[in-house]
Amino acid sequence: MTKSDEGKTVSYWEASEDLLEKNALGESIETDVCIIGGGISGLTTAYLLTKAGKRVIVVDDGAIGGGETARTTAHLSDAIDDRIYRIEDWHGADKAKLAVESHARAIDEIERIAKEETIDCDFLRVDGFLIEAEDGGEDDLGKELETAHRLGFTQIEKSERAPIADFDTGNCLRFPRQGQFHVLKYLSGLAKAVEQNGGRLFSNTKALEWTGEDAPEVRIESGQTIRAKSIVLATNYPLMSKMFAKLPAYRTYVIGARIPKNSVEKCLIWDNADPYIYVRTQPENDYDVLIVGGEDHRTGQAEDFDARFGRLVQWTQKRFPAAEEILYKWSGQYLETHDGLAFIGRYSSSEPNVYLITGDSGMGMTHGTIGGMLVSDLILGKENSLAEVYDPSRLATQSIVDAVPEIISSTVPYVDWITGGDVSSADEIKKGTGAIISHGTTKIAAYRDEDGKLFKRSAVCTHLGCIVRFNSLEKTWDCPCHGSRFGTDGHVINSPAIATLAELKEE
Ligand SMILES: Cc1cc2nc3c(=O)[nH]c(=O)nc-3n(C[C@H](O)[C@H](O)[C@H](O)COP(=O)(O)OP(=O)(O)OC[C@H]3O[C@@H](n4cnc5c(N)ncnc54)[C@H](O)[C@@H]3O)c2cc1C
Ligand code: FES
Numbered sequence: 404m405t406k407s408d409e410g411k412t413v414s415y416w417e418a419s420e421d422l423l424e425k426n427a428l429g430e431s432i433e434t435d436v437c438i439i440g441g442g443i444s445g446l447t448t449a450y451l452l453t454k455a456g457k458r459v460i461v462v463d464d465g466a467i468g469g470g471e472t473a474r475t476t477a478h479l480s481d482a483i484d485d486r487i488y489r490i491e492d493w494h495g496a497d498k499a500k501l502a503v504e505s506h507a508r509a510i511d512e513i514e515r516i517a518k519e520e521t522i523d524c525d526f527l528r529v530d531g532f533l534i535e536a537e538d539g540g541e542d543d544l545g546k547e548l549e550t551a552h553r554l555g556f557t558q559i560e561k562s563e564r565a566p567i568a569d570f571d572t573g574n575c576l577r578f579p580r581q582g583q584f585h586v587l588k589y590l591s592g593l594a595k596a597v598e599q600n601g602g603r604l605f606s607n608t609k610a611l612e613w614t615g616e617d618a619p620e621v622r623i624e625s626g627q628t629i630r631a632k633s634i635v636l637a638t639n640y641p642l643m644s645k646m647f648a649k650l651p652a653y654r655t656y657v658i659g660a661r662i663p664k665n666s667v668e669k670c671l672i673w674d675n676a677d678p679y680i681y682v683r684t685q686p687e688n689d690y691d692v693l694i695v696g697g698e699d700h701r702t703g704q705a706e707d708f709d710a711r712f713g714r715l716v717q718w719t720q721k722r723f724p725a726a727e728e729i730l731y732k733w734s735g736q737y738l739e740t741h742d743g744l745a746f747i748g749r750y751s752s753s754e755p756n757v758y759l760i761t762g763d764s765g766m767g768m769t770h771g772t773i774g775g776m777l778v779s780d781l782i783l784g785k786e787n788s789l790a791e792v793y794d795p796s797r798l799a800t801q802s803i804v805d806a807v808p809e810i811i812s813s814t815v816p817y818v819d820w821i822t823g824g825d826v827s828s829a830d831e832i833k834k835g836t837g838a839i840i841s842h843g844t845t846k847i848a849a850y851r852d853e854d855g856k857l858f859k860r861s862a863v864c865t866h867l868g869c870i871v872r873f874n875s876l877e878k879t880w881d882c883p884c885h886g887s888r889f890g891t892d893g894h895v896i897n898s899p900a901i902a903t904l905a906e907l908k909e910e
Pocket of ligand 2: 647885
């Protein structure tokens with residue numbers, strides 16, 4: 404099985420645009436820059452480097468653009484998810500200012516590239532509105548506005564309501580010059596431009612490991628090697644890194660409802676609940692799609708998927724009476740960081756030729772684009788004022804550890820080792836479902852496909868040994884500790900794990 408496992412949900416973008424299948428790498432090669440990962444981070448880096456004349460190779464273990472970039476909702480925003488005032492508390496005023504500006508510059512860059520490369524990707528400038536949740540929201544809009552103005556972002560203003568006819572949002576903050584686009588059309592255009600500039604893209608090519616230092620090299624699962632002067636880890640979670648404690652993984656859920664054309668004002672909306680709801684529209688030929696997301700939880704730590712979609716549908720129907728049929732339901736994964744900013748830059752001082760882009764913090768369209776801009780500058784030897792802001796080696800200060808307790812809560816699910824399985828025998832597993840079976844000291848991840856065929860693998864996560872749990876929505880095995888995910892045949896979908904779930908020894 405490949406990444407398009409049977410049973411996984413299909414996002415709006417995947418349904419409306421083909422993912423880019425390229426040839427797999429067939430021979431060992433040498434290049435200037437090897438980029439692992441063909442999402443928005445990897446392709447933006449590839450685009451900027453090929454434009455600057457570098458020889459670039461991008462490898463992806465699935466289709467190009469088939470990772471979390473295909474699962475996004477593609478709000479382009481400089482309204483920081485964690486709030487500007489928290490970024491100021493954690494990083495100081497200067498870095499907070501640079502961070503906000505960097506997201507605005509990323510939106511400008513996407514607009515510029517789309518124009519220069521004539522990528523028809525529905526790019527649109529829209530306003531964004533941070534609204535108060537009806538219940539459970541943080542009372543922090545005033546504080547956010549005060550901080551924004553003090554740092555010079557006076558374009559952000561208080562508004563009595565967002566401009567949605569049927570939904571009286573009440574007081575909110577308006578963020579002008581945000582953006583939205585069709586992410587896979589954009590990625591397709593980027594890929595085409597990279598190839599026109601001499602870059603080479605390979606899909607179904609899994610990188611197993613890399614070495615940096617004097618002779619950087621990437622080893623591919625099927626045996627080839629790529630020798631490069633620089634390596635960029637754009638794999639969402641950086642391949643082979645030990646940053647999992649700083650990168651808690653979350654699942655988030657999205658619905659897409661059909662609405663009459665232009666019945667809802669084009670804008671971005673986020674409420675201030677935790678987890679928060681995020682809303683936008685996307686144009687189709689003779690109707691629009693209202694895209695509503697939320698209901699986030701730590702990966703592997705919830706299984707009430709229907710209830711989560713149900714709450715999103717209810718929320719939508721109550722506020723958007725124009726919503727008709729629900730056309731799409733999907734979920735995806737994102738990575739928070741311990742301090743609200745992505746990690747972008749040199750992997751470590753001992754591996755100066757290896758770079759990473761990770762920790763999207765729910766803003767991976769812009770963080771991924773910032774990543775491409777910053778890493779390409781570093782590789783090209785150009786100064787970039789953001790290098791320190793996004794430096795991956797920065798440490799959590801005590802104030803951050805106090806404010807974000809979940810950094811240290813990731814080992815709780817080890818308790819699954821001492822509990823029984825979900826079922827006592829494989830006979831109890833119905834078609835299309837999976838369950839953990841306890842057999843002596845062995846934990847088995849067993850899945851029965853729609854034809855009745857049983858797939859069994861070890862249930863021990865190959866990262867650090869937690870027991871995986873079945874995700875009945877995506878038909879995957881999800882690790883509740885640090886967010887690794889595996890297909891029903893055991894292959895890795897999301898890292899930090901690199902190795903497939905182990906085969907079972909003959910009984
Ligand atoms: C539901 C949802 C909604 C979101 N909404 C927004 C939003 O509105 N705005 C926003 O800014 N962000 C949003 N995000 C976040 C954003 O979509 C992601 O952060 C961003 O797409 C990540 O891009 P990436 O290129 O870093 O990673 P990916 O797109 O995941 O690309 C990484 C690639 O690396 C490949 N790969 C991994 N391991 C290997 C390996 N060993 N060898 C070879 N290839 C490998 C994968 O196959 C994948 O294609 C959302 C995320 C989700 C899930
Ligand atoms: S992801 Fe770390 S133990 Fe599974």
